[in-house]
């Protein structure tokens with residue numbers, strides 16, 4: 001039987017209409033879909049963030065590669081001292097004739113001419129070297145430390161060594177012995193177990209028999225690194241990042257990525273493989289990069305904490321401030337010659353293969369050989385870091401972008417639009433993004449708290465369904481509570497605009513006491529203590545409480561008061577509703593919350609409040625002045641919340 005059009009059975013058109021209505025109703029209930037990668041981390045080796053910081057190596061200048069181009073007073077012996085206790089004598093020299101690897105050219109030759117009587121304190125005589133670490137080494141009684149060094153025995157006879165940890169006054173904390181057994185470079189390893197704790201210990205490598213040896217890659221790691229990874233990360237600092245539950249980590253910088261001149265660009269291939277074969281180099285921030293924390297370690301760390309890796313590769317041009325030319329308007333950008341671009345583009349493609357390719361591919365095999373046969377699931381690649389948008393930049397960026405787009409449509413490229421929130425490079429960068437349809441571009445700005453408060457509508461008017469934004473570097477100038485709260489207000493606007501802002505990361509991340517090049521940072525540390533800034537707590541409160549749907553009009557506040565900012569997101573994995581209330585004003589502000597659209601809710605909710613005096617800040621001496629307070633509160637479908645002056649509140653509500 002043929003159905004008539006007015007029968008009780010719906011037509012195809014009616015079915016589609018019903019489906020559309022039901023999708024729309026669902027969407028309204030679910031709110032606006034926003035990025036699920038919104039808040040992440042920016043890591044750059046600035047302020048001794050890597051060597052001497054997150055990277056757990058305790059020996060400074062382990063490979064004798066320090067040199068005066070990094071710092072005028074530095075040389076291959078920096079942070080080492082020659083010692084010959086017990087009336088011993090000998091000689092040391094730096095040589096390059098037969099290194100472990102050409103990438104690691106310098107090593108030390110120890111010629112032990114005479115072993116004398118026993119030394120007064122340690123009871124040992126010998127000839128050797130002592131390392132001071134990064135302002136001393138922190139060792140703990142009960143913990144173990146993994147020592148290793150490469151030795152090439154030059155004399156016919158084997159050479160005996162005592163390896164020890166000592167206090168600055170020479171008191172023995174831990175000791176082990178080894179004897180050389182090869183005239184080729186060979187790695188020797190040992191474990192040291194201190195009998196007492198000390199915050200300024202030294203590592204002593206003492207030859208106790210006569211002979212001649214070449215030494216290199218003298219290394220000491222705590223056994224307890226983050227997740228106990230070999231060549232791993234400082235467990236405490238890494239845990240602070242893991243606690244933030246970042247959705248991504250951008251690395252290796254910053255200016256460090258595009259480098260101080262072409263020879264200083266960060267080339268990822270130099271940073272993988274056995275550490276003694278990696279290419280070390282001058283750090284643009286005025287010190288040394290061992291590259292021991294290299295691409296493998298970055299990717300592994302991302303995987304360990306469930307963050308997506310976001311490597312940023314140079315766009316084949318160096319930093320415009322190369323040679324310090326920021327003083328004269330940043331005219332120092334250098335571009336790779338065009339006849340080198342083919343190889344350079346291949347380097348970018350090789351990274352994708354290294355991260356995601358099968359173990360049977362050339363670069364996938366190298367990843368597997370390093371201990372990770374499974375792919376790293378690379379999704380994003382940054383090309384360029386706040387570069388000056390010159391014709392040379394544009395030409396090279398296009399070449400790289402076009403090839404990646406064709407060969408790897410599964411990879412999302414992040415472009416760059418200069419170092420400021422507006423201006424010439426910003427305009428040119430966005431024009432290029434529009435022309436090339438770059439999926440995402442990286443915006444950077446460091447400015448005043450007032451700017452953040454008054455620009456909360458910045459992204460409301462950005463074009464939708466076009467190039468998205470990665471706010472890759474931002475911070476207000478300062479680490480007082482008022483700085484952090486201005487950033488919190490701004491972050492509610494990033495959530496509101498999470499359909500166009502794909503990612504955001506505060507910068508810089510770490511700063512080591514007395515080794516700081518950038519004043520405003522998220523985490524300050526020395527060898528013993530850590531000071532978490534209010535900015536860290538704000539970042540953590542947002543990052544650990546992200547959602548993937550945004551809801552308007554759940555929280556009502558005085559719309560005319562720009563010192564108040566609010567947002568409501570839902571995490572569809574847990575079903576939790578997350579409310580954020582910011583008050584940048586100096587009096588408490590009442591806000592009304594209506595959760596009726598969310599169905600049944602659990603009345604016990606988790607509340608975190610960060611508040612104090614506007615000028616309060618944490619220091620290494622007093623790290624507890626501004627800390628968030630977590631409690632369980634009783635809430636209703638509709639309730640009032642009074643946001644304290646200068647505060648951020650997060651309330652996490654469970655749904656039934």
Ligand code: AHR
Nearest residue numbers: 253254255256386507508
């Ligand atoms: O975050 C510190 C520096 O600021 C970055 O290296 C650079 O990209 C920006 O200018």
